[in-house]
Amino acid sequence: MASASMVLGGLATHASRTMMLAELSLLLEAVPAGSSSNDYARAVTDDNVLLKAASSTRKKTLRHLRELYALDERDVTFGILRKLWEYDPPSRPLLALLMAITRDGLLRTTVPVIVEAPFGDAVDAGRLSEAVGAAFSTRLTSDVRAKVGRNTASSWTQSGHLKGRAKKVRVRAGVSAGAVVFALILGHLHGVRGLPLYDTVWSRSLDASGNEIDALAFAASQRGWMEYRRMGEVAEFGFSKLLPRRDEYRG
Structure with missing residues (x-):
């Protein structure tokens, strides 16, 4: 049995991608529960269930999905996510967010900005990048911090905490x-x-x-x-x- 995904800062996928809810949803729809880690990988790279044209893009997408979600049901947390994904479909955006928070320290750093923002308040990528900069000022360039701000803003939109494109506003996520x-x-x-x-x-x-x-x-x-x-x-x-x-x- 693989250990639980208790990374808490070991990975930083949001320096290059969002939490990729759409890709995760497609993958879990295509690969049945009880499948092996190799089955998930083949679905992405060989079967191209995520509809990525280039082989290099498929491999990169697989790497990022593994960083955030493990994609191995022997991993305690992914195994639980997989079960709850089937039990309670309305919870899927928050299930993905909760596991991504666990495994990506950059996304987790932005939690206080989101949860402390009043509903209806404007929350832009700049506020999120400032939080990341305060925590990782010596490790990230200004360009990377800005990209993390945009990516985390997108993830919080996917999870239902933010709404809007050019101007993002804090809304209440749907919890189940x-x-x-x-x-x-x-x-x-x-x-x-x-x-x-x-x-x-x-x-x-x-x-x-x-x-x-x-x-x-x-x-x-x-x-x-x-x-x-x-x-x-x-x-x-x-x-x-x-x-x-x-x-x-x-x-």
């Missing part, structure tokens, strides 16, 4: 139970337990209040996607249906 489960599991895999799971970087990216997250977590438990117990300010969550057996523990 599958995205809540994934956010809680990602926090769980990072060692967070109980109600603090409602306040991780992943949960804050859901555009939902603690009460809304709690209600959706309960709804997910009713569907059998997770275990939920709560008495007042004490909560216990389990993920035995989604986590591999060696990771079946409660928090």
Whole structure:
């Protein structure tokens, strides 16, 4: 069993691409669950399910998708994403965002800009590039920071947090139970337990209040996607249906 995708800063795909929701969606539609890592690769490079004309473009796209999503169901987080992708289609944009946040430090650096912006506020690529520059000022040139700003703005638009082309405005993303489960599991895999799971970087990216997250977590438990117990300010969550057996523990 491959380890979970707990990169947290090891990759920086947004220096060259967005979170590529359209490509991920096409790929997961073409490749059935339970497929091998090689099956995902062949679908991109040989079968050209993403409709990229040049072989070099197919290989580059595959590399970036692997950076963000692993594309290997032995990887704990991609395996969970793949299941939730089928269980709860409305959650797909947020599922992709949550995994991309985990694996790309550049995108994760922009989370505070987005979640702290009031709905209706203008959020342009410049604000996002400033956040990236503050965190990576000695490692990125001004041109790269500007490109990261544009790419992260596009990703936040794909996830439903921003709306518009030339002028992007903060809007509320549509959250559903599958995205809540994934956010809680990602926090769980990072060692967070109980109600603090409602306040991780992943949960804050859901555009939902603690009460809304709690209600959706309960709804997910009713569907059998997770275990939920709560008495007042004490909560216990389990993920035995989604986590591999060696990771079946409660928090």
